[in-house]
Amino acid sequence: MDCPGAEKLFTYRLPPGLTIQTGDILSVPFGPQTVGGIAIRCFADLPEALATAQIREVVDLVSPSLFPDNYWSLLERVAQYYHAPLMAVIRVALPPGLLMRSQRRIRLSQRSIETQTLTPTAQKLIEVLQNSPNQDYTWTYLQRQVKGANQGLRELRQRGYVESYVQPQSHAQPKRQQVVTLLSSAAPDLTSRQQEVLVVLQQQGGEMWLQPFTELCHTTPKTLKTLEEKGCVAITLQERLRLEQSPFESDQAQTLTPDQEQALAVIQDLQGYHQVLLHGVTGSGKTEVYLQAIAPTLKRGQSVLVLVPEIGLTPQLTDRFRARFGDRVCVYHSALSDGERYDTWRQMLTETAQVVIGTRSAIFSPLPNLGMVILDEEHDTGYKQDRPAPCYHARTVARWRAEAEDCPLILGSATPSLESWATSQHLLPHTKSEPSNHHYLSLPQRVHARPMPPISIVDMRQELEQGNRSLFSRKLQAGLQQLHSGQQGLLFIHRRGHSTFVSCRSCGYVVECPHCSVSLTYHHNADIKQPLLRCHYCNFTQTQPAQCPDCSSPYFRFFGSGTQRVIEDLNRQFPDLRVLRFDSDTTRRKGAHRQLLDRFAAGEADLMVGTQMLTKGIDLPQVRFVGVLAADSLLNLPDFRASERTFQTLLQVAGRAGRGEHPGQVIMQTYNPDHPVIQAVQRYAYETTVDSELQQRAALQYPPYGQLIVLRLSSPSEERVEQTAQAIATYLVKQIEALGLEAAVLGPAPANILRVARRYRWQVLLKLPAIVDGMPAWTLPTSELQARCPKDVRLAIDVDPLTL
Numbered sequence: 006m007d008c009p010g011a012e013k014l015f016t017y018r019l020p021p022g023l024t025i026q027t028g029d030i031l032s033v034p035f036g037p038q039t040v041g042g043i044a045i046r047c048f049a050d051l052p053e054a055l056a057t058a059q060i061r062e063v064v065d066l067v068s069p070s071l072f073p074d075n076y077w078s079l080l081e082r083v084a085q086y087y088h089a090p091l092m093a094v095i096r097v098a099l100p101p102g103l104l105m106r107s108q109r110r111i112r113l114s115q116r117s118i119e120t121q122t123l124t125p126t127a128q129k130l131i132e133v134l135q136n137s138p139n140q141d142y143t144w145t146y147l148q149r150q151v152k153g154a155n156q157g158l159r160e161l162r163q164r165g166y167v168e169s170y171v172q173p174q175s176h177a178q179p180k181r182q183q184v185v186t187l188l189s190s191a192a193p194d195l196t197s198r199q200q201e202v203l204v205v206l207q208q209q210g211g212e213m214w215l216q217p218f219t220e221l222c223h224t225t226p227k228t229l230k231t232l233e234e235k236g237c238v239a240i241t242l243q244e245r246l247r248l249e250q251s252p253f254e255s256d257q258a259q260t261l262t263p264d265q266e267q268a269l270a271v272i273q274d275l276q277g278y279h280q281v282l283l284h285g286v287t288g289s290g291k292t293e294v295y296l297q298a299i300a301p302t303l304k305r306g307q308s309v310l311v312l313v314p315e316i317g318l319t320p321q322l323t324d325r326f327r328a329r330f331g332d333r334v335c336v337y338h339s340a341l342s343d344g345e346r347y348d349t350w351r352q353m354l355t356e357t358a359q360v361v362i363g364t365r366s367a368i369f370s371p372l373p374n375l376g377m378v379i380l381d382e383e384h385d386t387g388y389k390q391d392r393p394a395p396c397y398h399a400r401t402v403a404r405w406r407a408e409a410e411d412c413p414l415i416l417g418s419a420t421p422s423l424e425s426w427a428t429s430q431h432l433l434p435h436t437k438s439e440p441s442n443h444h445y446l447s448l449p450q451r452v453h454a455r456p457m458p459p460i461s462i463v464d465m466r467q468e469l470e471q472g473n474r475s476l477f478s479r480k481l482q483a484g485l486q487q488l489h490s491g492q493q494g495l496l497f498i499h500r501r502g503h504s505t506f507v508s509c510r511s512c513g514y515v516v517e518c519p520h521c522s523v524s525l526t527y528h529h530n531a532d533i534k535q536p537l538l539r540c541h542y543c544n545f546t547q548t549q550p551a552q553c554p555d556c557s558s559p560y561f562r563f564f565g566s567g568t569q570r571v572i573e574d575l576n577r578q579f580p581d582l583r584v585l586r587f588d589s590d591t592t593r594r595k596g597a598h599r600q601l602l603d604r605f606a607a608g609e610a611d612l613m614v615g616t617q618m619l620t621k622g623i624d625l626p627q628v629r630f631v632g633v634l635a636a637d638s639l640l641n642l643p644d645f646r647a648s649e650r651t652f653q654t655l656l657q658v659a660g661r662a663g664r665g666e667h668p669g670q671v672i673m674q675t676y677n678p679d680h681p682v683i684q685a686v687q688r689y690a691y692e693t694t695v696d697s698e699l700q701q702r703a704a705l706q707y708p709p710y711g712q713l714i715v716l717r718l719s720s721p722s723e724e725r726v727e728q729t730a731q732a733i734a735t736y737l738v739k740q741i742e743a744l745g746l747e748a749a750v751l752g753p754a755p756a757n758i759l760r761v762a763r764r765y766r767w768q769v770l771l772k773l774p775a776i777v778d779g780m781p782a783w784t785l786p787t788s789e790l791q792a793r794c795p796k797d798v799r800l801a802i803d804v805d806p807l808t809l
């Protein structure tokens with residue numbers, strides 16, 4: 006029995022008459038509360054070690070197991086490989102709310118407060134609480150906000166100024182609603198109004214949810230109650246599944262191109278576990294291959310799991326799947342409400358053959374009879390969870406899952422990750438032993454032999470020399486001038502708020518976050534008078550100073566090319582151009598992705614300006630023009646994968662142009678036109694780039710030739726985090742020597758951004774030989790490592806990290 010709020014296992018006794026199974030959700034006493042927990046192991050007899058312990062009794066069974074057979078071994082494997090508590094893995098897998106993760110909250114009591122008599126910490130807490138919209142906050146929030154919060158809260162509680170309470174939050178219960186069913190429309194003595202209502206109900210098929218029905222025929226529940234008394238209708242409670250659904254038009258399988266045909270034939274011949282890399286340039290018809298590979302799997306009665314990296318991608322893709330497979334398509338991702346996730350989860354558990362489309366965590370979908378797993382855009386970094394634990398990669402888990410279910414795994418991409426490329430080419434140790442399990446399939450051309458759009462590189466240094474100070478080169482300007490509703494364009498900027506830091510033109514002063522040593526980002530919208538500066542790491546916000554805090558110069562403004570700045574400049578230079586903004590700011594609301602894409606597809610704008618999200622799967626035939634503002638900005642990231650990332654991102658964004666009948670055009674602006682990666686992008690030279698990149702990786706034993714594990718340490722104390730990092734590095738070096746391992750310890754080093762949310766961050770990097778047969782070369786002694794961390798130093802282990 007395992008409880009939330011603790012990562013340890015707890016043992017409980019079953020009350021007489023209650024039988025349970027592994028995976029069942031239970032309510033149990035925990036301290037003074039009753040909380041949700043999950044049954045992990047059941048014993049017939051009490052284990053000896055616990056014989057003398059006082060063991061409390063389970064309160065009740067909340068829900069029977071929500072996992073299919075042989076699912077536990079997958080969760081256990083994830084926990085083991087990523088050095089994460091099993092409970093953390095269960096939490097990622099299960100729909101939220103099921104374990105009734107209750108929060109401890111603190112609120113102000115009614116008592117009037119004599120502030121002067123309080124300690125400064127207590128005063129600070131009161132101030133924070135008074136400024137909250139509901140005069141309350143979670144316990145953990147207060148601890149994060151105020152130094153020494155524990156002490157202060159104790160003081161406030163003793164004086165009766167605050168109260169703490171537990172708020173359970175769960176929608177993970179079936180939702181029942183009233184249904185009205187027609188029994189007979191033949192009763193006499195009905196008013197004409199009542200008869201009308203019955204006619205409408207009959208037209209609706211004789212049964213409807215009560216609430217929409219009353220709206221439909223402008224009646225009241227009371228009228229329906231009367232009709233029920235007269236025996237004309239029945240009103241019952243029924244479960245209403247909250248599944249995300251959208252209307253769809255059906256379509257049919259396309260006649261495949263010869264390349265698609267060949268790929269499909271290979272996939273259909275596969276028996277049991279195989280890993281296939283489907284390398285198809287953007288617009289080559291990979292999705293059509295997935296669709297036609299799925300159809301026979303469903304026919305056999307098996308389900309299919311389709312993963313996509315980002316939710317912005319799913320609306321269009323979901324439409325295409327619904328058009329082919331109708332209601333058998335389920336969508337599962339974190340933007341759904343808790344209720345929707347709970348209901349979708351239970352829908353997945355049924356034996357029905359279905360297609361589940363989802364993001365990263367959907368790899369844990371509880372499909373009992375899985376026949377195929379597909380990862381679209383397999384190179385995408387969104388498949389890796391950075392934190393919290395488990396820091397899993399959905400592609401790795403997908404491989405384990407496909408192995409366990411003995412079914413094929415299809416990885417699709419226009420720009421495969423080096424890991425998948427090297428695997429498919431049998432370049433890695435673990436693929437040498439089983440080459441027949443790894444396949445490479447290629448779709449080198451777009452459908453209908455549509456050309457890839459030519460890419461022009463513009464040297465922005467020259468533009469400046471020739472007197473063009475605008476954000477847009479003359480070539481880009483010419484491209485923008487040609488846009489109109491029949492011919493749309495995309496403009497790509499790296500990252501929201503990229504280099505929108507505020508700086509002083511007189512002295513160079515840059516406003517930084519007081520907590521995070523990164524520059525603050527400029528935000529402005531029409532609703533607020535004064536522009537805001539915001540930290541992208543910890544969300545610290547302040548208004549923009551009118552003059553330089555350092556030298557008082559009035560030339561203190563934001564410079565750079567964030568989405569807003571670009572849009573302002575576009576509006577100024579091209580007043581007739583209709584522009585939409587597509588980034589994490591404008592797509593935060595639920596359904597916003599879809600709305601924006603629909604509006605753009607409907608021709609409401611000529612140009613869509615956006616960040617990374619634009620690089621992903623947008624498939625709009627009328628997009629003919631793609632501009633990239635700072636093609637080299639990604640190259641400057643301090644990361645050994647910077648070249649790979651830049652190459653992938655630029656080819657993906659270029660791939661959005663000219664997917665319809667008309668040819669496309671791509672313009673990339675850069676300050677670094679001779680860089681080999683920029684040059685390779687222009688030539689669409691995937692293989693040569695990958696080969697030279699792989700040589701460098703091999704020389705340095707970087708992935709995919711070696712395995713990296715990063716130990717991330719953080720603490721409010723700069724000194725202690727550094728000492729701990731040092732101690733851990735020394736310990737690891739000694740262990741490696743003692744065991745005679747071929748491993749290396751790098752660092753300790755301060756993290757890229759030293760300070761985030763008041764915590765100093767250091768890291769130790771461990772380089773191990775490549776994984777063979779799914780087993781790491783060394784299992785980290787995690788408890789030994791944890792034991793070396795003082796109380797205020799946190800250790801997080803990231804296996805196969807994507808960002809360093």
Ligand code: ADP
Nearest residue numbers: 259260261262285287288289290291292293452
């Ligand atoms: P990818 O997933 O590789 O980017 P898509 O599957 O989205 O490519 O295909 C690009 C476009 O070509 C889509 O509009 C799709 O409907 C169309 N398409 C794909 N395969 C065919 C085919 N065999 N015949 C005609 N059109 C196709």
Ligand code: ZN
Nearest residue numbers: 509512553556
């Ligand atoms: Zn200044």
Ligand code: ZN
Nearest residue numbers: 518521540543
């Ligand atoms: Zn910050």
